[in-house]
Amino acid sequence: MSLPAQHREGPVGRQLGGLLLSLVRHDNAMLSLRAAQWHRTLTRVGVEVPFWAVHDIGMMALLAPADVLIEPRAALGAQGLNQAQLAALTTLGRTLREIGESEVLEKARQWRLEDPLISVLLLKVLAPLYERFTQPGDRREHASLPLDPEVYAALEPELPALYRGADRSADLSFLEYLARANLRLVTSFEQVDLDTLRLVGMFGAGSAAGADQMLDLLGVFESPEANDVVNFSLDLLPSVLETKRASGSQSFSVDGYSGVQRRGTIDSLVLSELAFDPDLFVRRFVENEVFYYAREKEHDQERRLHYILVDASASMRGQRATFARGLALTLIKKFTLRGEDVYFRFFDSRLYDVQRTRPGRTDDHGGISVPYLLRFKGEHGRNYAKVFGLMANELSRLERREGRTPMVYLLTHAECHVPLDTIETLRRVAKLYGIFMLPSTGKLELDYLHRLHTVQVVDEQALRLKDARAKRALDIVEDAARESLVPPAPGGAAGTTQVSGGPR
Secondary structure, three states, rough: OOOOOHHHHHHHHHHHHHHHHOOEOOHHHHHHHHHHHHHHHHHHOOOOHHHHHEEEEEHHOOOOOOHOEOOOOOOHHHHHHOHHHHHHHHHHHHHHHHOOOOHHHHHHHHHHHOOOHHHHHHHHHHHHHHHHOOOOOOOOOOOOOOOOHHHHHHHHHHHHHHOOOOOOOHHHHHHHHHHOOHHHHHHHHHOOOOHHHHHHHHHOOOHHOOOOHHHHHHHHHHHHHHHHHHHHHHHHHHHHHOOOOOOEEOOOOOEEEEEEEOOOOOEEHHHHHHHHOOHHHHHHHHHHOOOOOEEEEEEOOOOOEEEEEEOOOOOOOHHHHHHHHHHHHHHHEEEEOOOOOEEEEEOOOOOOOOOEEEOOOOOOOOOHHHHHHHHHOOOOOOOOOHHHHHHHHHHHHHHHHHOOEEEEEEEEEEEOOHHHHHHHHHHHHOOOEEEEEOOOOOOOOOOHHHOOEEEEOHHHHHOOHHHHHHHHHHHHHHHHHHHHHOOHHHHHHHOEEEEEOOOO
């Protein structure tokens, strides 16, 4: 198959032809397609790095240097490169091997990072280099590379002609610049925070494909406050990663095998049954004595809804914000792994946009954004009566529309004063789980505490000491997970309010 004519000329042809300068050699068209996706993502934020550079550096996040050929193409020898350019190719080859062996890219290969997150890594590393390389007014014409694997499967024999069909002075200049800046390139990868990379990889970066989301995620890598939340979250998350959905058994052919049973279809018949004498087999079959493989089945239960509200007012800065956001991330992961729906939103004097994750739903557009949760800053003071009045109205509509009673988790501080009648309204349509962070000398004296289903108190010592903080958060996670399994009493009756973790 030959390359389509529309991809031979213009910005697309120039970018594709530049791939002749690529040093990372493979014959997998899908890998080239992924590199094209990275390039398109970078161009959305105005970083017009040549495709060959994006391809080679990005491939080190997928292919170990020992498992791939890194050397110039033979056809490049006929293109008239001078000694400086040939030396730059040699230097760049060594640099690619060095960054491919770095801890960051070794972990990236182990964690199998999604393409949006690889794009953000490339943006973090290449954008500063490209800004230093280019001069004002030197921006290239935008090229939106094709996302068709057949294009890249047919590309290799076309590369020499495509390369000669455009001016390559900018490509060769950037090649020499990368060779001169090889130490800066290696250092840029070494400065990537592995903890942040791991955390975002755990939650997935599908929502980071847009320009705004990419820049938010890039900001997470550069924010000390976000890094505190990341470190705390990683103290908690390993304990919840083994959470699994409840399962049962069924006879029809979906999911994996879970055991054997006396009922089933012929395609699930245990093969050893066929070893019986035919007459005996028929008798056993008629009398339902033969065995069939049973397949896994998720229990037919209503998917529970968890609604997490995090206070973002000025009283929730520092250690309180770190605790609340790390705990929120852990709860989100816990309930998502159980196959349940999670809604999340911040509040101060207003309710901010709700984010949703609904496992298995095709209408879930990216789920809950980890960069948003890590970097969000509220700027609107406090108005708890207004906020919770709006929440009561929203949850009432949700109850009428879906007939579900959500578990509402309130992560706030000891001065979160809400009118009692508003709490009563909330209580009729939701189970209320309050988590309150105390100041160093404060007490929890809110008049609605006895109307919450559960109250957790986090004192100043638990916030200040690392080990105590992690233990306190994990205790809350496990308690919340157990409590959410208990169905609400009819009419919102709560029974006895639980108060844990400190003085009321």
